[in-house]
Amino acid sequence: MGVRHHGPGSARAVRDALAAYEPKVLLVEGPPEADAVVALAAEKDMRPPVALLAHAVDEPGRAAFWPLADFSPEWVAISWALERGVPVRFFDLPAAHSLAAAGEDGGLDPDAGRRPLPEDGPAPDGESAPEGAAPSEGERGRAEALRLDPLAVLAETAGYDDPERWWEDVVEHRGADAAADRDPYAPFDALREAMGALREVHGDGGHPRDAAREAHMRLRLREARREHGDDGVAVVCGAWHVPALAATVPVTADRQLLKGLPKVKVEVTWVPWTHRRLGRHSGYGAGIASPGWYGHLFAAPDRPVERWMTRVAGLLRAEDHGVSPSHVIEAVRMAETLATVRGRPLAGLAETVDAVRSVMCEGSDVPLALIHDRLIVGDDLGEVPDGAPAVPLQRDLTRLQRSLRLKPEGGDRELELDLRKDTDAARSRLLHRLRLLGVHWGTPARSRTGSTGTFRETWELRWEPELSVRLAEAGMWGTTVLGAATAKARTDAVGTTVLAEVTDLAERCLLADLPDALPVVMRALTDRAALDSDVGHLAQALPPLVRSVRYGDVRGTDAEALAEVAAGLAERVRVGLPPACAGLDADGAAEMRGHLDTAHQAIALLAQSRGEADDGLLDRWQGVLRKLASRDRTPGLVRGRCARLLLDDGRLADGEAARLMGLALSPGTAPDEAAAWIEGFLAGGGMLLVHDRRLLDLVDGWLAGVPAEAFTDVLPLLRRTFAAYESGVRRTVGELVRRGPAGEGPAGAAPPGGAADGPGVGMPGFGPDLDPARADAVLPTLRLLLGRAGPGETAAGPGGTEDAGAGPGTDPELGRVS
Structure with a gap:
């Protein structure tokens, strides 16, 4: 039975064929070392998506995955066989050979359509390229150009420009309700014939390493036939390999091809996988573009489009989008109409997406991105039973995750921790220890609440399948998370x-x-x-x-x-x-x-x-800043920055900042040096110029006097400084400059009272002094907000009238607030 990996149509066809054939033994494409753990697939705690993980014992980073979803044909076949007591054997090239070759020269593909580390380009039948030294971009491009995508060739031959759409029409939309009226072997006969024609023309399709894999498959197939007879063996493999397995090749030729292959000691176990990692966008060569959609097609008993639209509507309603049952009905009708117009047997993913965009999303791609992430791809994370083999470090982490109630999840999760609580503090220690070991389950993030206290931490959590490999690698440092992190920190400190x-x-x-x-x-x-x-x-x-x-x-x-x-x-x-x-x-x-x-x-x-x-450290430091701020040999950028730091700390006397700026902007200073001083002094916030008109007037006066020949050199420095200010600050500074120097009104007249200080001087509506009566009018409202209002007092004052006479002396605390 030649299949497409992770194809729900292939999975249904495999299930029907096995029920009709009732084999005595089942051979599945995968590493033979996994025979020891295949029985775990029948455990009640095993929930796909999961993956077989094989890694070299002495070098855990050399590893490969064999992912399986609940709609994968291999998983359906394994589950069917285990339920009925039929022996299951994996018959691909052993991981001991493929991982050894991968570590030497890029070697052999460790599986038929799985993703070894590191990732590489696509292969036939959705298979991934072998692990090994990363090729250059040019080499990778040439290699991918030579590789054959059988589905793409068949789709193009049939007049389709999209292999996914062709596969849906030909395989996924075959009526499951009419299965009893069809030959259960017909799909596999058709695929075998198509792949045979392709291999006659294209040979190995740009994958010469498949020869060794297929030689080993033929040897294991011969062994099973000798043991159970020709009519007692069922084989589930990638459709691309079917012609090679059916070919008549001498046993000696196959054994000669496998002779002398390198070998390493490996361990195999089950690990959780995610729908996101099944997605083609993740870089996994055997991935599919829409695992969530395919999972729905496999699980829906009938009317898949109607059920899908209902799920989409439920997601949008949960996100506060207005979607009614009439939207669902209209979306289903539009999807079916689009399928008819496009000549498709049933509405596929493309039609449902177009209908959802038009009807439920009102033409917007923003909610559609949410649907793609949550439903079309999905973030399901599988589970494996406790009895699955694991390194001691993995077992210790599992124990800690349970005790701290920190369950791994496939999607993104934000975790807020209060380090004053014992459980949160223990969670923080665990995440930091894992990061030190290179297991980046959590990433520190900025809190959405804006809290910056040292007793709070915010983490972004997301469990990726590759972390299982990282844990195996980190197992060399110890058997517990604490011990391993301690040993690695010591080693890193010395090196x-x-x-x-x-x-x-x-x-x-x-x-x-x-x-x-x-x-x-x-x-x-x-x-x-x-x-x-x-x-x-x-x-x-x-x-x-x-x-x-x-x-x-x-x-x-x-x-x-x-x-x-x-x-x-x-x-x-x-x-x-x-x-x-x-x-x-x-x-x-x-x-x-x-x-x-x-x-x-x-x-x-x-x-x-x-x-x-402290022992006066801060005072000594500020003394150095003062020295640098007044030393001519110091660059203007550094001198200006030192002056600003001293000003912000309140260590400059009144008028000292203006004196330093005046010296820096004196006619004897080169314009570029003066501009550098301004950049250092004003960087970090422009409100200083808004509130200190003397500094603003100094900058304005200096800029107006810069010679024309030097102005073009100075302008980029100043523009870089002022561009960092908020637009409101820039607007206020510009308005102040437009109104003229401090002490002048809108028409150049001095303000009443002769005052010449303050940001509001010379502006319409601002007086020279405070108005105590107007300032005290706010006190009743303050008392009300602070819960200190007297009997019968309102925001308008006692008895509903303004309490203008209640000055700061009435309430010392409110006076300080005022």
Whole structure:
């Protein structure tokens, strides 16, 4: 029985043929090593999609998958045989040979239509190319051009431009209700004849490695026939191989072809798979474009289009889209009409998609993308029984997942953790330990609630089948997640020579709570820090350490040693910064500015975390910033940035920022140097210019006086600075410049009262001083919002009238609010 992998039509045909034939033994395309675990497919806890996983014992990363869905012909055949006690044997080339060859020279395809690692291009009958050294783009293009897609050739011969549509019309839409009136073997006879004609013309179809696989299949088929007779054997394989299995080839020729093949020791087990990984877009060569749709076709007992439209409507209604039963009826009618117009026997996926887009989505592709993701592809994740063979590390992870109620899921899931809770803290440790082992089940993400506290974490979880291989690889480090993560962290600490990587490892050890690995990492950190004198490297290494010091309080770990190392690094950055800033070109100054920002944030955070143990580190750091801000040899970009950091920290006296800007923008300063100073000073927010008219007037006056020959050189620097501001800030700054310098009204007249300060001076509607009566009018509303309103008091004041006389002195707390 030649089949298309993951084809529901083939699956139904296989089921009918097996029921009519009743074989004594069933041979299925797959690695013979899987014979030991095939019985697990009958367990009640086994739920497809699942996959056979074979990996080399000594090199777990060398692995291959054989995925099976509930609509895969192989799975249907295996389930039928196990229910009736019929022996099941896999008869493809052993994984011991295919994985060994894959590790040497790209070798042999480990299966008939499965995806080895790494992924490669498509093969006949939906098969994947062999694993091996990644070819170049040109080699890959030429190889794919030579490979034959039998379905595409047959579809083109039949006048179809889409192989999927041809397959649906010819196979999937064959009436299942009329199965009793048909010859159950007819579909396989037709496919065998078609594939035979293709192989006569195209030979191996660009897959010379299939010769060894088919030789082994013929040998196993001969053995089964000798044991059970010619009429007692049923074979389920890719349709492409049927002509080769039916060919008359001497036994000696087949054995000679298999002689001397390389071999490795392998282990085989079952692992969960996902519909998403069955999708062709995932890169899996034997994949199908719409596993969710095919699963529906296989499971629907009758009226598949009507049932599909009902599922689509249910999904859209769950997402708050207005879909009524009349939409479902109209969509079904449109799909059937489209099928008639296009000359198709029944409405297929293309017709249902077009009908849903027009009727239920009102022509929009936005909800259609949701339907494609949730239904057409789907995110189903299979399950395997506990009795399936697994490495000890996998078993420990399964135990932890159950105890922490953290079940793997095939779709994306956002997980919010509160580290003050024991269960959430344990979940965080598990996810961080797995990331350290290279098992990226969870990825840190930004919280949608906007919470940035150190006691909260947000993760994006998504279980991929490849993580089973990563777990097998990580098994070399230990038998438990904690032990393996500790051993790997120790090894990484000894082998890492870059200071920033060691500090990052220290942070990850703290997040993962690896107390036995942290001393080794700390020794490596101290050694690397003592040998590295580059200020940039030291500045990059500082933030992870400071974050680790903060995490210590929340996670209940001792981070004092890390705090001491961080303080030492901060001192070295402080001492080495002035000489490192001398003689920098434009690119060097831009890079140093980044290091400056990084170090400033880290040192401020470190001082806050250490409290009284700070020992004046922040004051000494700000002294260096003041020195750099006033030193002429420092590049303008760095000087301006130092001045801005001091201003934001409140360390510049009143008018000091204007004095520094005036010096930087004096006529004796080159325009490009002055523009660089402005870029460094104004980067990070334009509200400074909105609230300090003196600084705005200095920038405006300097820009108006830039010579014409230098203006084109200065403009890109300023445009880059102001382009980072929000549109509202840019609009306000422009309006302030249009109204003229501070102290002038709209027509150039001085404002009443002679005041010349404040952002509103000279603007219509703004007075020179506060109006206490108008300001106090808000206090009743504040009392009401804060729950401090007196009896009978409303937002309009006592008795419903404005309480303009209740000043700040009436309530000290409200006065501070005011």
